[in-house]
Amino acid sequence: MPGLINRHTRAPLTLQAARVSACVNGLSVGIAASLTYYNQEDHVVEGVFCFKMNENTTVAAFEARMLQGRTITVHLKDRTQVEHFNEILTGRITMTANQPNVLPPGKFALSEFHNARVFCSNLGTIRPHGTVTILLSISSLMNTGTLGEAKLHIPSVFTPRYKKAQVKENEPQPQQPQSQPQASQTTSSSSNNTTTEHLHRSLLDIADEVGENPQEYEFEFQLEIRAPSLLSGVSSSSHAVRVDAEPFAANASNVFVTLAEPHQMDRDLAITIHYPKPHVPVVILEHGDISPTAYEQFVKTENEYKNPGEVGEDEDKTRAFLQKRLLKDVMHNPVLMLNYCPDFEKLTQQMLTYRFDVPGEYVLLIDRSGSMSGEYTANARETLMMVLKSLPMNCRFNIIGFGSAYKPLFESSRPYTQDNVSEASAYLRCMRADLGAMANLLVPLQWVYRHPVVRGCPRQIFILTDGGANNTAEILDMVRSNVPHTR
Known part of the structure; x- marks a missing residue:
């Protein structure tokens, strides 16, 4: 589960207080949180903080303040400079004869593909009955609804669940039989298997769980909304909220949102922001x-x-130097952000009316041999x-990976719908160079040509590879013979 956990037992540490402050600017949101954890154990534990991120979220700052003045700060660096991360926290499950699943103690299973989806920090040892205060700052892009409303979802690491234990009075406790060696052995074996599976879970699965807390905790929340224009409204589907503006504000474009009732600790916090003209592009300037x-x-x-070798009197060299500095000094310079939430239904009607879309079938062949x-x-x-994402709206498409063997995404080309595009995107995110050592292009081309061309949808084939083919003559002959209906 997300949050601060025991590195060896995977058990969560107790959250005592969570204070969350967020600021919405357009469709972007920055969240700063203070999380105070408590070690209830009578011995030292080694803590690891994990937090799941999506493709629209990034960690801007992280700091852990522990007792005796010890502070742990995370610095963002290029991935090539932090390869030691895998050596410290993650490992691979190995197969042995006696133990089929073996993971080094204190390490987590994490694939290379899922590495960028989890933020993880090793806090080291936490003394018995000691507290840890974590300061976390994240930036994220909010999702939009069908009507253009912005949806803010506070991550569950800030709002773990707490379930009160229900104990019935005067209820007789069932007596356990005194001697059942066979059942006891079975129960013990089942418990060991469950513990083994629990310890060998992926770090992504742990961070993706719904957080739970063994006791009640303090929760404070405040949201500032800086809207480019007057707001149509602010609502919440999970909590009762209160919306206030500054007493002497000229309008209600900038408001503050707080909870009108105490947090019940049984759900996530979700806020919906309604803009008057959500489909109009907005440019937001943030000063350095x-x-x-x-x-x-x-x-x-x-x-x-x-350095005269870098910058001289030449204006072009000076301009090139400043351009290199932009990314490094991004906090010192003004930044423009364009927010645009298109009305896809209206655009689709316009495209169909004026026939901006040209129907066609697009087949993408991708080399997945070992050299890739x-x-x-x-x-x-x-x-x-x-x-x-650039294909026409009313086309058909398919993706085929090839190497020593070939593997099509669909049995035949499918229409360009949201479900099919989502399935294709998931396929591409998990794509690996795992179809053999050699790239055989002839066989997948034969498979494509065997399928008839849909009337009114001319077929086009795109090939993406890093090398040439051994049977070039056969491939060219096949392509020439299918030129009348396939490009």
């Missing part, structure tokens, strides 16, 4: 933390700026995601 003049003086003090492992597969995945 220093003025342009101060930033210019700051850059001139840098050693790279003084690593960076090549990542680049191919990114390219195919872009192609998939």
